[in-house]
Amino acid sequence: MKQAINFRLSKHSITVLSLLAESLELSKTAVMEKALQQYFERESAVRHSPLMEFAGILSDNDANDMLETIYHNRINSDRKVDL
Numbered sequence: 001m002k003q004a005i006n007f008r009l010s011k012h013s014i015t016v017l018s019l020l021a022e023s024l025e026l027s028k029t030a031v032m033e034k035a036l037q038q039y040f041e042r043e044s045a046v047r048h049s050p051l052m053e054f055a056g057i058l059s060d061n062d063a064n065d066m067l068e069t070i071y072h073n074r075i076n077s078d079r080k081v082d083l
Contacts, residue, residue, distance in 0.1 A: 002029070 009017070021028045058066065 017028050017031055020026075020031045024031065026034075
């Protein structure tokens with residue numbers, strides 16, 4: 001059973017919600033439910049990424065240096081491909 005709730009949206013958000021509901025031929029409730037579900041799934045995937053355990057352990061400069069090294073090594077490396 002669905003429960004009624006109240007929340008405030010900006011005029012822009014209300015317009016977007018209305019346009020989406022109309023173009024998708026769904027109720028505004030259905031659009032909100034789908035949006036919340038997709039947001040939750042995307043955020044859950046990011047949080048459960050194995051790489052996330054390393055988030056925040058490097059300073060911005062160290063992380064940028066590491067990414068630059070990876071990028072340059074990828075470009076400058078010789079690869080042998082057996083076809």
